[in-house]
Amino acid sequence: MISPSASSLCLLPSPSTEPEQRHALKSSSKRISETLRTELVHKFNSSLELKQVHALVIKTSTPLLALPLSRVASVCALTPNFAYAQKIFNQLDQPQLFIWNCCLRNFAESDSPFDAILLFYQLRMHNVHPDSFTCSFVLKACVQLMDLFHGRIIHALIEKLGLQSNLVLQNVIMHLYASCGDMSSALLLFDKMGQRDIVTWNTMITQLVKTGDVDLAYKMFVEMPERNVRSWTAMISGFVQCGKPKEAISLFNKMEETCLKPNEVTVVAILAACADLGFLDLGSKIHEYSDKNGFTRNTHICNTLIDMYIKCGCLKAALDVFEGMKEHTVVTYSAMIHGLAIHGQGEKSLKLFFEMIQKGMKPNGVTFIGLLNACSHMGLITEGHGFFTTMTKDYEIVPAIEHYGCMVDLFSRAGLLHEAHDLIKEMPIKPNAAIWGALLGGCKVHKNIEMAEVAMRHLQELDPFNDGYYVVLANIYSEAKRWEDAARVRKLMKNRGLNKTRAWSSITVKGMVHEFVAGDDSHSLSMEIFEKWHELLVQMRLKGYVPNTSVILLDVDEMEKENFLSRHSEKLALAFGLINTRPGETIRIFKNLRVCEDCHASFKLISEIVGREIVVRDRNRFHCFKNGTCSCRDYW
Structure with missing residues (x-):
């Protein structure tokens, strides 16, 4: 080991050293000094450290441009030393607004977008005049925060500065109003815009879809002068989300006629439509397209494929996708557990759950819904009750109404109607119509008229216009040859304007x-x-x-x-x-x-x-x- 003194001696040229060697050592020492100074210049994290680095720059006659200006801005932006940073910037040829805008953009895209709004107020306080970029970055922060209050202030400033003709700013403002739920202001702005581009139309269609106004979204879609993949995808997704899968598939077929290729988001939406309708042929075609384009590397698409195949009754294909995936998430396992359960493969469903646990993956509430469904379809009362307890005890998952519904269904199917009724009465949350409907279904299977009447009294309050419940009660009476009671229920349906849902x-x-x-x-x-x-x-x-x-x-x-x-x-x-x-x-x-x-x-x-x-x-x-x-x- 070399001692510090010995180390120092190694850097000092001795009298016997040749001139070339002494020059090389001096150059090396100078390079080391410059490297250390450069590292110091880039490593300050506070205003105090900045001032120390600034002093070093002046003392060593280092050009001021050696300071990382964006770092100077971010360190001083939200402190009383804002003016100090301004003084540094004023000594340079670069306009300081450009530097502050870079800082604003970084803040807006960070985990603390509100810092961009705070910096904007600093700029106004210190008479730094904003431009269109300044406003766009602050608006972006407002969108991130869903902050309509400050967004309106920026909108007013844009009008005052005469920047209202800037299409980028108009699009962001419209997006802000729409995403914050003020659709009337967004539509008003849309109508007043003298110029629109494809971003304008796509933004409005996407936001209308999110609010559930699919009819107006489709009207705009039809009026669009030009459409891209995002336009088609937004509308297809909108139809799927509002329960119109047939319209989604019809629109997808029209999109194919335009020779536009669906992207990963389009694929997810159309697979969901195929799942709703059981369109296995189209779903398989989309699967082939996804394989060809490398989309099946996307876990979300694979999860959607599993769901589609399960709902189309093709369990083997779902298992093939599952086994071919390089990475499984809790969503993947939950989908497969539920799929196996509803296809009568309850044992495999439970086995897959234990495999998931052995891999160290933590189940969620959806996982347990699948498990409880598996137990319900197989009549595994003890196992189902065990999972229900484990869910809270071992995984700290608070049972939701769906979990209680599964338990009531489990007891009711097995003929434990009084146990199911007791569970309903002990629930910490108010039972909904689905809970009482599960009990009513069990009463039909086990021909229990008394308990069916109890369930029906609650259902008439919770969901008085659901024809299915009346039909089940009338059928229970009919099976017991209580024709007058059955007729009374059917008359009640008629008086309420209810018609039996026709089987198809x-x-x-x-x-x-x-x-x-x-x-x-x-x-x-x-x-x-x-x-x-x-x-x-x-x-x-x-x-x-x-x-x-x-x-x-x-x-x-x-x-x-x-x-x-x-x-x-x-x-x-x-x-x-x-x-x-x-x-x-x-x-x-x-x-x-x-x-x-x-x-x-x-x-x-x-x-x-x-x-x-x-x-x-x-x-x-x-x-x-x-x-x-x-x-x-x-x-x-």
Whole structure:
């Protein structure tokens, strides 16, 4: 180890050292000194340190430009030393407003955008006249903070300075008003603008979509003189968000005609529309496009693909996407856990949860909704109650109304109606209609009239115009042959102007969606459909099928009940699918209501007769019929 004194001696030239060596040592020492000075000049963090560095610069005759001016500005911007920084800037040829604007931009884009507003007031206090860039950076901070108060002040200043013709500023002001919820001011500004560009139109459409005014957004979209991918994507996303997936897909098809290529945001939106409608063909096409363009490296897109395949009844494809992902998030696991649960793969759902925990990933509230759904669909009461307890005890997740709904559904399905009722009464939050509806559904399964009437009293207060609850109660009465009570409920519906939601089922064949309603004979292939069903009925009877006419809750004879049964919408859709698809091809049907017991029994037999997999998505879950069995194991 070299001692400090020895080290110092090494730098001093000895008398015997050659002149060239002495010169080299002096040059080296000078370079070291300059390096140290340069490092000091760039390392100040306060006004006091700045003054010390400034003194060093003067003492060593270093050019003032050696000071990092943006750092000088940021250190002095919000302190009483603002004027000190001004004095430094005034000694330079560069205009000081440029330096302050750079500082404003940095503040506006930082984690503390309010600093930009504070600096703006400093500039005004010290008579630094703002320009359009100054105003744009402060407005950007206001947008970040949703600060309409200061935004209005800047808007007034822009008018005073005569900068109102600046389109960039006008666009930012309009964005500020709209994002802060003042749509009337945003629209007024939009109408008064003498000039608009594609940013102007896109901003208004995006903000209108966010407020839910999709009709006005679409009107503007149609009026746009020019559209880019962002314009189309904003409108497609708007239709999806407001529950208009058909319109979203129609618009996407028109976008494709313009030869514009969808970006990652477009892909997420259209996949969500495919999920809502069960459009597997289009969803698969988007998946191929995403693979080709490298979008599947995006975890969010992969999560959306998983959700789409799950909702389209293609569990294997969802698992393929899951297993092909390099990175899984809690959203990924939650989506897959829920998907397995509603497809009757409850054991795999629970197994995936434990795999997630072993990897050190922390579940969230959505994860537990999937788990509780899995337990509910399999009748795992003990396990479900354990997860409900674990959620709060181990993960500090406060149960939301959805978690209580899952627990009530779990108890109700299993016939523990009094336990479900007790849980509702003990809930720390007020139960909603979905909670009482879950109890009512359990009452129908287990034919408990007394508890059904209790649930219905609450439902009439919470959701008096939902026809489904009245229909369930009327059906409970009808099954018990209490025809007068059933008639009373139907009369109550009529008095309230409620009509029973008509059951419909849809099936997509060769890219076209075909819809059927119960008793439908309007389809162009109705005769072939009825003949196909009759053919299936003959084969089913040979296997011991007896129509379950108890599901027809009308006081009519057995023959008429059987006729009603054969015209259920899912049966018509199935017959149509068998006529128009290749042998062995999976048939996917979507129904708006719950599958009835007779259709469920029929589909099990037909899956064996025709050697096909039949996937039915009803209001609650998926039923995957294959080789004479159903994935729900007859527990639904």
